[in-house]
Amino acid sequence: MPHIPDSLHDTHDLELVAAFAAGDATGPALDAATTLVASCATCAQLHHDLRAIAAAIPAVPAPARTRDFRITSEQAARLGPTGIRGILAAFGSPRLSFAAPLGTGMPALGIIGVLVASGGVLPGGATDGAGSPALDAAAQVAPESAGKENMGALAAESAAPAASADPNLTLSAPASPATTMSEQDAPAATVTAPDDGSRLLLAAGLVLVILGVGLVAIRLLARALARAP
Amino acid sequence: MLDSPRLTIATRRAAPVVEDARPSEAVDDPIQRRDLILMEQARDGSLDAFNSLVECYQDHLFALVARMVPDRDQASDAVQEAFFSAYRNMRSFRGGSVRSWLSRIAINAAMDQQRLKKRRPSQPYPELEDESWQPPAGPDADPERTAMHGERARVLRAALASITPDQRQAIVLFDVEGYDYAEIAEITGVSLGTVKSRIHRGRLALRDRLEGTIGLFRGEGD
Numbered sequence: 492m493p494h495i496p497d498s499l500h501d502t503h504d505l506e507l508v509a510a511f512a513a514g515d516a517t518g519p520a521l522d523a524a525t526t527l528v529a530s531c532a533t534c535a536q537l538h539h540d541l542r543a544i545a546a547a548i549p550a551v552p553a554p555a556r557t558r559d560f561r562i563t564s565e566q567a568a569r570l571g572p573t574g575i576r577g578i579l580a581a582f583g584s585p586r587l588s589f590a591a592p593l594g595t596g597m598p599a600l601g602i603i604g605v606l607v608a609s610g611g612v613l614p615g616g617a618t619d620g621a622g623s624p625a626l627d628a629a630a631q632v633a634p635e636s637a638g639k640e641n642m643g644a645l646a647a648e649s650a651a652p653a654a655s656a657d658p659n660l661t662l663s664a665p666a667s668p669a670t671t672m673s674e675q676d677a678p679a680a681t682v683t684a685p686d687d688g689s690r691l692l693l694a695a696g697l698v699l700v701i702l703g704v705g706l707v708a709i710r711l712l713a714r715a716l717a718r719a720p
Numbered sequence: 721m722l723d724s725p726r727l728t729i730a731t732r733r734a735a736p737v738v739e740d741a742r743p744s745e746a747v748d749d750p751i752q753r754r755d756l757i758l759m760e761q762a763r764d765g766s767l768d769a770f771n772s773l774v775e776c777y778q779d780h781l782f783a784l785v786a787r788m789v790p791d792r793d794q795a796s797d798a799v800q801e802a803f804f805s806a807y808r809n810m811r812s813f814r815g816g817s818v819r820s821w822l823s824r825i826a827i828n829a830a831m832d833q834q835r836l837k838k839r840r841p842s843q844p845y846p847e848l849e850d851e852s853w854q855p856p857a858g859p860d861a862d863p864e865r866t867a868m869h870g871e872r873a874r875v876l877r878a879a880l881a882s883i884t885p886d887q888r889q890a891i892v893l894f895d896v897e898g899y900d901y902a903e904i905a906e907i908t909g910v911s912l913g914t915v916k917s918r919i920h921r922g923r924l925a926l927r928d929r930l931e932g933t934i935g936l937f938r939g940e941g942d
Contacts (some may be wrong), residue, residue, distance in 0.1 A: 505924055506917075509921070509924050510916070510920050512923070513919060513923070515916055537927065540937065541924070541940070542924050543896055543937040544923055544930065544937060547872060547937055548880075548891060548892075548895040549896050550873070551787075551877055552873055553779070553783030553786070554783060554792065554795075556779050556783075558799075558800070560781075560782075560803050561774045561778075562767065562771060562774065562803060564767060564809055567767050567770075567807065568834075570804055575883065585876040596934065612722060614722070654734045
């Protein structure tokens with residue numbers, strides 16, 4: 492390796508030598524650094540010094556601690572989360588990790604409950620034409636039996652088969668042909684209220700959905716607060 | 721599970737023999753097992769358990785922070801703030817090494833302290849000449865060698881204190897704490913290349929600062 496005059500050392504890439512000394516030079520940089528260290532005495536000395544300094548740094552004794560950093564009960568009381576943050580912190584703790592699956596399971600159950608309850612309510616709400624079997628049966632039977640009677644009578648006639656077709660319908664209008672109803676009364680006659688079981692199921696389903704979504708939201712908020720500095 | 725009597729007993733034994741099918745080698749470490757038990761108790765509200773962790777790690781954290789923040793008052797403040805932060809955020813601890821978790825909190829506190837110092841510069845490094853920084857000499861130590869080591873430590877500390885905080889932080893984390901480049905990049909929020917560059921330039925800066933006393937170090941590197 493030809494010797495490079497020290498006067499040229501100022502033009503040498505010292506960071507390359509530092510990278511070489513740290514073992515970080517690769518490829519062409521490694522070749523260039525090897526050439527520099529092998530041919531320039533000052534670069535070689537620098538390389539040696541950098542390695543010596545790196546080796547000496549861990550040996551610098553640790554400074555002595557000047558204070559006891561234990562936390563007093565007063566400081567702990569001041570540092571602990573209070574109020575709403577304390578409640579949220581409890582929700583975010585790993586011990587309440589079951590809240591996440593619970594929070595997602597509750598809305599699922601709730602939605603099923605609402606759907607089941609809706610299945611019991613919709614025939615009563617036949618005016619919306621939601622396509623329930625009871626509604627279809629009523630629509631087919633009504634024109635044949637009603638003949639030329641007025642709209643009120645038609646409504647009364649149609650309500651009777653609907654009620655008989657669906658056992659869930661409990662509050663149907665009397666099916667007497669003599670009964671005449673005004674046009675305003677007709678829809679009221681076809682709307683039948685759900686039974687207590689369906690109402691209860693619907694309410695419970697909605698409560699489950701709300702509770703589950705709320706639980707998930709609170710836990711997400713608590714986790715976000717816990718991660719915050 | 722962590723506070724079960726079986727695990728508590730295991731931490732008191734020199735060689736823990738606990739039949740545990742879990743694959744984690746970390747939990748086999750009695751120190752880490754002890755730390756996890758203390759952390760669990762602290763999270764259940766035991767201040768004594770948390771203070772036991774403080775006692776275990778306050779020397780290490782102070783040494784780490786004091787190397788990054790040369791002003792010892794500021795280093796003390798940073799360590800105290802780190803323990804406060806750890807206490808406040810115990811619930812965010814997701815397992816693993818308590819020592820690493822505390823170290824990262826302390827490093828962040830040290831970085832915050834340095835940023836604060838940039839905004840409000842104080843008297844630079846008033847403690848550098850404090851003799852209490854010297855290592856205690858053993859009874860059979862060679863006085864000449866001890867004096868040389870002491871002098872080398874003193875000039876190196878002064879040199880470290882005079883380079884930029886970013887370079888000092890990278891060098892301390894790499895050379896003293898043993899973090900690798902990727903970990904330092906993650907901790908400090910900069911790229912891998914920046915970490916390497918800070919370490920290389922920092923060592924070059926140290927060599928410049930040590931120009932007059934570099935003879936103390938020659939013969940040590942190879």
